[in-house]
Amino acid sequence: MIAPANSILSIRDLVTVFETPGRRVVAVDGVSFDIGKAQMFGLVGESGCGKTATCRSILRLFSGAPARILAGSILYNGIDLAQMDEHRLSDIRGAEIGMIFQDPMTSLNPTMRIGKQIAEGLRRHRGLGRRQARQAAIDLLGTVGVPRPATRFDDYPHQFSGGMRQRVLIAIALACRPRLLIADEPTTALDVTIQDQILRLLLRLKDEFSMSVLLVTHDLGVVAQTCDRVAVMYAGRIVEAANTQALFKRSLHPYTRALLASLPRDDGQALTPIGGAPPDLAVPPAGCRFHPRCRYAVDACRSADKVLATVADGHATGCIRFDVLP
Amino acid sequence: MNSNPPLLEVRSLRKSFEASGRPFVRFVGGRPRLLQAVRDVSLSLEAGETLGLVGESGCGKSSLGRCIVGLYPPTAGEILYRGTPLHGNTGGHRTASRRIQMIFQDPYASLNPRLSVEAALTEVLRVHDLVKGKGEIRERVDQLLLTVGLSPSLKAQLPHAFSGGQRQRISIARALAVEPEIIVADEPVSALDVSIQAQIVNLFIELRERFGLAYIFIAHDLSVVRHISNRIAVMYLGQIVEMAPSKGLFREPGHPYTRSLLSAIPKPDPEHRRRVVSLEGELPDPYAPPSGCSFSTRCPIAVERCRTVMPELKEHRARREVRCHRAFELPASTTCRYQKAPTASSSTTRGRKS
Numbered sequence: 175m176i177a178p179a180n181s182i183l184s185i186r187d188l189v190t191v192f193e194t195p196g197r198r199v200v201a202v203d204g205v206s207f208d209i210g211k212a213q214m215f216g217l218v219g220e221s222g223c224g225k226t227a228t229c230r231s232i233l234r235l236f237s238g239a240p241a242r243i244l245a246g247s248i249l250y251n252g253i254d255l256a257q258m259d260e261h262r263l264s265d266i267r268g269a270e271i272g273m274i275f276q277d278p279m280t281s282l283n284p285t286m287r288i289g290k291q292i293a294e295g296l297r298r299h300r301g302l303g304r305r306q307a308r309q310a311a312i313d314l315l316g317t318v319g320v321p322r323p324a325t326r327f328d329d330y331p332h333q334f335s336g337g338m339r340q341r342v343l344i345a346i347a348l349a350c351r352p353r354l355l356i357a358d359e360p361t362t363a364l365d366v367t368i369q370d371q372i373l374r375l376l377l378r379l380k381d382e383f384s385m386s387v388l389l390v391t392h393d394l395g396v397v398a399q400t401c402d403r404v405a406v407m408y409a410g411r412i413v414e415a416a417n418t419q420a421l422f423k424r425s426l427h428p429y430t431r432a433l434l435a436s437l438p439r440d441d442g443q444a445l446t447p448i449g450g451a452p453p454d455l456a457v458p459p460a461g462c463r464f465h466p467r468c469r470y471a472v473d474a475c476r477s478a479d480k481v482l483a484t485v486a487d488g489h490a491t492g493c494i495r496f497d498v499l500p
Numbered sequence: 501m502n503s504n505p506p507l508l509e510v511r512s513l514r515k516s517f518e519a520s521g522r523p524f525v526r527f528v529g530g531r532p533r534l535l536q537a538v539r540d541v542s543l544s545l546e547a548g549e550t551l552g553l554v555g556e557s558g559c560g561k562s563s564l565g566r567c568i569v570g571l572y573p574p575t576a577g578e579i580l581y582r583g584t585p586l587h588g589n590t591g592g593h594r595t596a597s598r599r600i601q602m603i604f605q606d607p608y609a610s611l612n613p614r615l616s617v618e619a620a621l622t623e624v625l626r627v628h629d630l631v632k633g634k635g636e637i638r639e640r641v642d643q644l645l646l647t648v649g650l651s652p653s654l655k656a657q658l659p660h661a662f663s664g665g666q667r668q669r670i671s672i673a674r675a676l677a678v679e680p681e682i683i684v685a686d687e688p689v690s691a692l693d694v695s696i697q698a699q700i701v702n703l704f705i706e707l708r709e710r711f712g713l714a715y716i717f718i719a720h721d722l723s724v725v726r727h728i729s730n731r732i733a734v735m736y737l738g739q740i741v742e743m744a745p746s747k748g749l750f751r752e753p754g755h756p757y758t759r760s761l762l763s764a765i766p767k768p769d770p771e772h773r774r775r776v777v778s779l780e781g782e783l784p785d786p787y788a789p790p791s792g793c794s795f796s797t798r799c800p801i802a803v804e805r806c807r808t809v810m811p812e813l814k815e816h817r818a819r820r821e822v823r824c825h826r827a828f829e830l831p832a833s834t835t836c837r838y839q840k841a842p843t844a845s846s847s848t849t850r851g852r853k854s
Contacts, residue, residue, distance in 0.1 A: 218693060220693035220694070221693055283523075335783075336557075337782060338782070365557055365720060366555060366720065366721075366722075366761065366764040366765055366778075367764045368556075368782070369766070369776055370764040370766070370777060370778045371780070373766070373777075374777050391692075392693060393766065394694070394768045395765065397764065397768075397770075398767065398768045398770040399766040399767065399773055399774065400766075418770045419507055419770045420766065422769065422770050422771075423771075431696060432695065433694060436697070436698040437698075437723075438701075438723040438724055444702065445697075445698035445701055445702055445727065446698065447695055447698035447699035447702060448695035448698075451663050451665070451696070474599075
């Protein structure tokens with residue numbers, strides 16, 4: 175893959191490991207992708223596939239887990255975040271790259287007023303005074319669709335519903351006008367109608383601030399409805415990357431196809447599950463990691479360890495048999 | 501009484517909870533706030549039938565499910581199993597409780613972490629005195645595990661050795677152990693990955709056909725519910741707002757809320773991207789539900805009467821019960837919920853297709 179000139183983030187051969195005594199799990203195993211400017215980039219996969227570890231590697235936010243980046247580069251506007259020292263990285267966090275997490279219930283400080291939590295970032299990164307920060311925070315609450323922002327500024331997190339808390343987290347992430355927003359399963363804990371509101375909000379903000387978004391999700395429906403480009407992860411690796419429409423039109427990897435086939439569909443056809451379970455990342459299978467569950471696997475798949483290769487216009491696959499798939 | 505009562509009948513069920521944690525209010529003699537989780541719900545279930553129960557979190561679907569299996573005593577109303585009331589001091593409760601089993605959402609929390617699979621299943625068989633003798637129990641455990649697609653060789657393992665999907669299979673085996681007629685499944689696949697979800701949904705369908713089970717399948721994910729249900733009841737703020745055969749409900753929802761809920765499902769098809777928010781606003785405060793129709797505060801077609809007069813749940817068309825003054829009245833334009841995805845150059849298009 176050649177890094178496009180207009181990409182804001184280029185990850186190359188990223189390897190992230192989790193180490194406990196006597197056990198090393200390679201959660202991210204040679205992942206590469208590029209996120210374009212003002213692009214909504216989807217990173218999709220099932221639990222344990224390494225999608226969260228990938229996006230936490232970008233800002234090195236492992237929240238105490240024994241994880242470290244072993245190899246690879248994370249180029250943000252040409253600077254390698256993987257090599258950057260902790261102090262400089264903390265200036266990037268929040269200011270240049272914002273992040274929102276899955277669980278809006280636990281990501282806010284319960285003892286601090288909502289407005290203060292938003293203003294904190296404004297004062298730290300943008301150097302605003304107290305009054306200016308307050309006004310900016312109220313404006314942000316309005317931007318993310320919190321009704322009566324001036325009154326709600328003084329409320330505590332427990333006075334907000336799940337959907338409203340997620341809006342507050344988005345407001346915090348947006349406070350410093352980040353160029354890139356990492357959203358890790360931002361709607362998984364929410365009801366569909368609220369999910370719909372939040373996704374539409376992200377799309378609007380992406381356009382308004384020409385911000386790039388890395389959207390991590392397990393939901394292919396969410397990807398189809400929002401992302402420009404998508405990468406599919408399986409067992410620590412990206413197995414397919416393509417523009418959203420191309421991926422849904424004709425996927426070039428059996429795993430992506432199996433995922434799509436397992437979705438409930440409008441026509442009421444029986445669901446086609448994927449047999450078996452994802453591998454244990456401490457002892458991953460040799461060759462293609464999906465081969466034990468793949469219906470198209472041949473002998474070569476058990477040994478061939480193909481790297482992701484671009485095989486069509488912007489469409490990359492890790493399957494050696496992509497050209498013989500039906 | 502009817503000579504041939506339905507397998508399960510719920511009549512005007514109500515379930516209220518008192519808000520806790522307001523000791524001062526109580527101390528000064530104030531009345532505790534009352535949360536009406538289930539407000540006047542009636543439904544029935546026939547043998548072998550699957551009723552899907554959907555709605556957003558807090559709509560009362562789980563409370564209703566828990567009342568049905570007897571985990572919560574109802575505040576008012578009746579639940580009849582083959583015509584016999586379940587609650588109150590009738591001797592029939594023990595038998596009935598065996599006939600109605602529940603499966604929970606979180607397979608990590610619903611199994612005792614210290615009991616091996618075999619011990620967990622044996623306990624159930626012993627408590628209900630269903631199988632006598634060690635040999636027979638062992639045989640029955642193996643048979644149950646095979647039924648849910650697990651190898652009996654795994655039975656000595658503790659729950660932590662199993663994946664989420666396998667744990668859900670164990671929960672199903674445990675429910676099946678007592679030979680139930682009805683299984684209330686509360687979000688049984690929500691915690692699972694899509695590929696595993698499909699395995700478990702297919703298992704539910706297979707078991708229904710094999711044992712003639714009736715399900716009450718509670719979920720917030722309508723696309724899953726549609727696959728398994730014959731009928732679907734949609735709940736909003738403790739009430740059923742629509743009840744209909746699945747196909748009809750999806751083809752033409754009668755209640756504006758159902759329509760919003762359906763359109764909010766992200767369709768896995770990038771060629772058809774929806775451009776409008778499916779439903780604005782949030783659930784009203786359940787402690788103080790709106791007067792009139794509960795949905796009137798968010799409804800796109802609400803009129804004055806909706807805000808003052810609570811609509812009844814009634815049959816507007818054959819087998820189509822809707823609680824709405826303007827059932828089936830949504831303007832045609834809102835039916836076209838999806839719009840062709842714009843090309844990159846015209847991404848600013850807004851509004852719906854008319």
